[in-house]
Amino acid sequence: MVQVNRRKVLLGGLAAVTATAASAALPSWANARTTAAAPTIHDPFQLGVASGDPLPDSVVLWTRLAPAPLNADGYGGMPDATYAVDWEIANDEAFSSIVQSGSVNAVRASAHSVHIEPVGLQPAREYFYRFKSSGYLSPVGRTRTAPAAGAAVNQLKYCFTSCQHWEEGYYHAYKGVVADDPDLVLFLGDYIYEKKSGRAAAERNPRSLAVADDATTLALYRARHGQHKTDADLQAAHAIAPWIVVFDDHEVMNNWNGTTSPASAARKAAGFQAFYEHTPIRSTAKPNGASIQLYRQFVWGNLARFHMLDTRQFRNAQVADPSGSAGPACTDMRNTARSILGSTEEAWLLKQFESHPATWDFLGQQVFFATRDGDGDKATCESPDSWQGYEASRDRIAKGWVDRKVANPVVLTGDVHRHWAADLRLDYFDHSDPLIGSELVTTSVTSNSDTATPPSAAWLANNPHIKYCKGERGYVRVTTTPAQMRADFMTTSDTSVYDPASVVIKNDVSYVVQAGKPGLQKV
Known part of the structure; x- marks a missing residue:
């Protein structure tokens, strides 16, 4: 069972302090200016x-003022007024100090979201x-800056995860993240789900959506983000360390792409705006429409x-699932003109590879990179919704x-809702082809x-580069030193049940990669 560390005690249940209860104890800065004529609000730091x-x-x-974050109008219970946030x-x-x-x-x-830089x-x-606004103090957060460029760093510990559908479970994984006390957290997509679960009641938990409609407008995307951010374990994980966040598809619409997207420009603009308003991302990422x-x-x-x-905004449309067959879909998937990143982002990434400022290069992204081959037939x-569906781009x-x-x-x-660990090759059908890197896939x-x-023995024989697969909920914890990278695949107890005293987080398996020697080694 995970033990609560002192940082979680510091966060104190994430409850803001009312001005009435704490006015005598407020520091002088907290009694700074207020915006004239703005209506009185109650505790605005619910998120x-x-x-x-x-x-x-x-x-x-980051914070957002939202005394009633579940309101369907997306305004979080805030009046149409401007509020000072100190x-x-x-x-x-x-x-x-x-x-x-x-x-x-x-x-x-x-x-009423704010981004301070x-x-x-x-x-x-x-x-x-x-933060402070309208006489209320926010919870306290802890953060850290990156080391200086070129500075010697002995260790970096970070956690990464993805895919957190509100209706399909409680966020036990974040209890583990908080207990791990990481330097950094990465989130690799599907921070919200724009649609209802669609799964049988037995596969869901008692948490229901406050606004059941599919998110298609800015108001509904805001309400969906607001509900997700009311989760106390998610809030604790945000307050323990800085996050680096990217989106996948469900922040807008299932399986949207940047070329023939079923999502309209207006819907993408709404999804992007709500994403920006609810994530600690720089103003350089502030959306410009769609x-x-x-x-x-x-x-x-x-x-x-x-x-x-x-891997969403600039990708070519994915082809229809060929389901392991040959034919025109395979020709399309291997078309050299297709890209999952788009030409500009591809060129940017390849340019970054020309310099080598650090020992380890991590590509934080959304969908499966290695080949998963069911029949051994080239x-x-x-798997069209993966790098395999854009084979030339991956190459x-x-x-x-x-x-x-x-x-x-x-x-x-992220994306696939199961833990995977794989080695990378240029030719996955030549099992003696040199290893060129590794892939760590977090479950949801x-x-x-x-x-x-689990994969069958025959499937694994066709995919010897795949080292591990686990269909439980959790996250991945990575500890990196100049000599090696260690990945711990963390799993949680049943996320359909919420009893804080019985939540169990365990390390299911660990792999290491030695610096300068590609290939996962099981610990």
Whole structure:
């Protein structure tokens, strides 16, 4: 059973303090300016706080004022008025050593969300932050800046996960993330689901959607994000460390793409806007209608570099599922003109591979990278909603890092609702082809697997590069040093039952990769 660490005690159940109860104890900064004529509101910090996108001198601080976040109108119970939000960042959790403070306006057009980007912070430092508005104090969050470029870093511990459908389980995984006390958290897509579960009642839990309609408008996307963010375990994980977030499809619409998308421009614009309003992402990613700059890079000293990718917005339309057969669909999947990233993002990523500032290169992205081959026949094909469905694009990226001598590439993946571990090759049908990297795939926080049946012996014989598969809920914990990367595949107890005293988080299996020696080794 997971033991609660002191950081969770610090977060104190994530309850804000009312002005009436604590006015005598408020520091002078908390009694700063208010916006004249704005109607009185009750506790606006129902969605907690978060930080993200850490740089050596900066980190994004986030909150949203929403006293009634489940309201179907998407405004979170906030009047049509502007509210001052004061913020403070400190060296210590008692806020006795204030580093920076300021005030911004939270406005209705942004659902009263705020993104603070303080600059001039010290690299590789732990900081604490909080907000105040209308006499209420937010919970306290902890964050950290990245190490300076080129700085020697002995270790980085981060967790990554994806896919958290509200109706399909409780967020036990985040109890484990909080207990792990990571330096960083990565989220690789499907932060919300725009649609109802569709699964049988036995596969869901007692949590229902406050607004059952599919999210198609900005109001409904906001309400969906708001409900997801009311989860106390998710809030605790956001408040424990900075996050780096990318989206997949369900933040907008199942299986949308950037070329022949079934999602209209208006729907994409609404989904992107709500995503931005609810994530600690930089203003460089603020949407411009149906366009958002999501792909970006982060460097952690001389140890790790993260290439955070967008495999939705610029991809060609996926082909119809060929279900393991040969034919025109396979020809389309292998068409050299097709891309899962688009030409501009592909060129950007290949350009990044030309420099080698860190020992490890992690590609944080959404869908399966390695081939999964059911029959061992190269003429057939499957899995169109993966890099396998854009084979030439995958080959360009994989050959790109090989040709540019990227020493230790590791692909990080979400989407498929099961843990997987795989080695990477240029030719998956030649089982003696050299290994060129590895892929770590996290299972979901809650979203159920379509099947829990493990791969058969015959299937594994066709896919010797696949080392592991597990159909339980959880996340992946990665500990990286200059000498090796260790991945712990964490699983949780039944997410359909919520009893905090009985939640169990366990390490199901661990693999390591030695620096300079591609290939997963089971611990």
